[in-house]
Amino acid sequence: MTSHAAIATSAATKAGAEIRKTAPRGAHLAVMGLSHAYRKSDGLVLDDISFDVRPGDVLALLGRSGCGKSTLLHMLSGLAMPSGGEVVINGNTVTEPSPKWVMMFQAPSLYPWMTVAQNAALGLRFSRRGHEIARRVPEVLDLVDLKSFAGRNVQELSGGQQQRVALARSLATNPEVLLLDEPFSALDAFTRRSLQRDVRAIARDLGLTLVIVTHDVSEAVRMADRVLVLDANPGRIAEDTGVALDEVQREGGCDRFNAEHMRLMDLYTRVAHGDPADASDDNEKY
Numbered sequence: 662m663t664s665h666a667a668i669a670t671s672a673a674t675k676a677g678a679e680i681r682k683t684a685p686r687g688a689h690l691a692v693m694g695l696s697h698a699y700r701k702s703d704g705l706v707l708d709d710i711s712f713d714v715r716p717g718d719v720l721a722l723l724g725r726s727g728c729g730k731s732t733l734l735h736m737l738s739g740l741a742m743p744s745g746g747e748v749v750i751n752g753n754t755v756t757e758p759s760p761k762w763v764m765m766f767q768a769p770s771l772y773p774w775m776t777v778a779q780n781a782a783l784g785l786r787f788s789r790r791g792h793e794i795a796r797r798v799p800e801v802l803d804l805v806d807l808k809s810f811a812g813r814n815v816q817e818l819s820g821g822q823q824q825r826v827a828l829a830r831s832l833a834t835n836p837e838v839l840l841l842d843e844p845f846s847a848l849d850a851f852t853r854r855s856l857q858r859d860v861r862a863i864a865r866d867l868g869l870t871l872v873i874v875t876h877d878v879s880e881a882v883r884m885a886d887r888v889l890v891l892d893a894n895p896g897r898i899a900e901d902t903g904v905a906l907d908e909v910q911r912e913g914g915c916d917r918f919n920a921e922h923m924r925l926m927d928l929y930t931r932v933a934h935g936d937p938a939d940a941s942d943d944n945e946k947y
């Protein structure tokens with residue numbers, strides 16, 4: 662591990678330990694017989710998807726472009742309703758977005774004329790919890806290692822730092838479930854890895870339930886406790902597998918990591934491409 666990465670992880674873990682006292686535990690997420698067609702005349706995009714995620718677990722949805730990952734994540738977040746089936750979080754059917762289950766996208770979508778702290782406060786402001794800003798914003802900026810950037814304009818920040826601001830904004834409302842739609846795919850490999858490591862550490866510290874959409878096998882291996890590999894046309898669960906690595910092994914470079922990476926890559930290529938040789942451009946090589 663590089664010294665920068667070690668410092669960032671330790672900052673996240675330390676801040677997480679302090680914040681844990683006030684944060685709720687992650688929620689149980691259940692998806693039951695979910696199907697979706699965007700138009701009645703079109704075929705199903707998702708067909709009979711069922712799974713559940715235990716509180717505090719990290720689930721990766723892995724599949725090739727167009728298999729319906731983002732559609733599924735939108736249903737989990739309440740931003741869209743499925744044609745059939747339901748999403749249940751802690752016993753409540755999801756019918757609309759909520760600060761308890763929040764989504765983070767590939768682009769951080771920050772307001773460029775606002776400071777880091779003002780952007781981080783937006784979720785609280787929109788959910789009429791302005792009275793929590795003074796206490797909560799410094800806490801979450803500490804958690805994402807940006808406390809000293811609070812007064813800076815977000816336009817002065819790197820892409821990775823901007824994604825950390827978006828993460829702080831998502832965490833400020835104390836969500837129980839965090840839904841990530843390829844949030845690191847626009848970042849360079851080094852920044853991507855440090856964010857993968859920190860987001861997993863923060864989620865673990867807070868006990869958050871995390872669902873991450875990706876088509877990057879190494880991201881799934883680094884971050885997830887469990888991986889669902891989706892087939893396409895229509896999107897169905899083709900494989901459901903655990904990732905048996907401890908936190909040190911997830912850093913990569915060891916035999917266990919390489920073995921898990923190869924096993925997942927094999928599953929993914931069989932589902933997504935039919936032939937492992939076709940998939941060699943999709944992922945980082947090791």
Ligand SMILES: Nc1ncnc2c1ncn2[C@@H]1O[C@H](COP(=O)(O)OP(=O)(O)OP(=O)(O)O)[C@@H](O)[C@H]1O
Pocket residue numbers: 699706724725726727728729730731732733876
């Ligand atoms: N608003 C929409 N209206 C109609 N069809 C849509 C809409 N959004 C997505 N689709 C279609 O649904 C299918 C699944 O799209 P989706 O974006 O969920 O896939 P994905 O796996 O997330 O892809 P990617 O990895 O490229 O982001 C695709 O065929 C897409 O064209």
